[in-house]
Amino acid sequence: MNGFFGRMQMRLAGWMQGRHGTDGFSNFLVAVAFVLLILSMVPGLDLLSWVSLALLAYSLVRCCSKNLAARERENAAYERIAAKPKRQVGLLRKKWENRKTTRYFTCKGCGQTLSVPRGKGTLRVVCPKCQTETTKKS
Template identity: 30%
Template sequence: MKEKFIRFMYGRYGVDAFGKFLVILGLALIIFSGFTRFRLIPLLAWVVIIYAYFRIFSRNIYKRSAENQSYLKRTAKIRSFWWNQKNLMKQRKTHHIYKCPSCHQKIRVPKGKGKIEIRCPKCQNTFVKRS
């Protein structure tokens, strides 16, 4: 069965970031439609999901790739912001993150070193903080 599906998908576009976004958006709209009485929302949800599956099974790879690149380009700032926030939360387990008082550059210092003098790599200002 798995090989039949692999043969069926050969030459087709498949799942990408925009396709995942469309499926999640469609499912969110279906859930949201359960709480409202608007008849247009479930219809819109199904249109979004059908379009997502159309993209997955499409043989026009060039056009689907261009759509995905456009989506990635438009959402780059949002995705970058969330990736940075996630990365900062990971680092907070082992490091303190301070801002330089003069230039506001973020500086990462390992935890557990006591009182240390920190030199800003950007403006060379020094200040004392507890790590």
């Protein structure tokens, strides 16, 4: 640990003290920048490489920023916006994993996603959110 790389690691850790570091929004910016960088290889989309470079630079500035309150507000806004798509992707993943054992449908009253076990015949289902009663074939 006392070698060159160990000393560099200690210096970098000391330099990063009091700085923001990475968070979900920075990771998202880097991912979008790499997607745009790959898309910029398509002829006619050369401008995307500059946008990608700008996003990478902004992400780096966010990581090295000492203004923790502003970075936390930005990340909280990102998390608030990204919460619904993340929840929908998680539900789609869950539906795919349980597709052989569970049947999913939405409540007509409130839009809540409900599930019933497959192969149990016709079931009477009560929505836990709005108490709407429906009959569904599993």
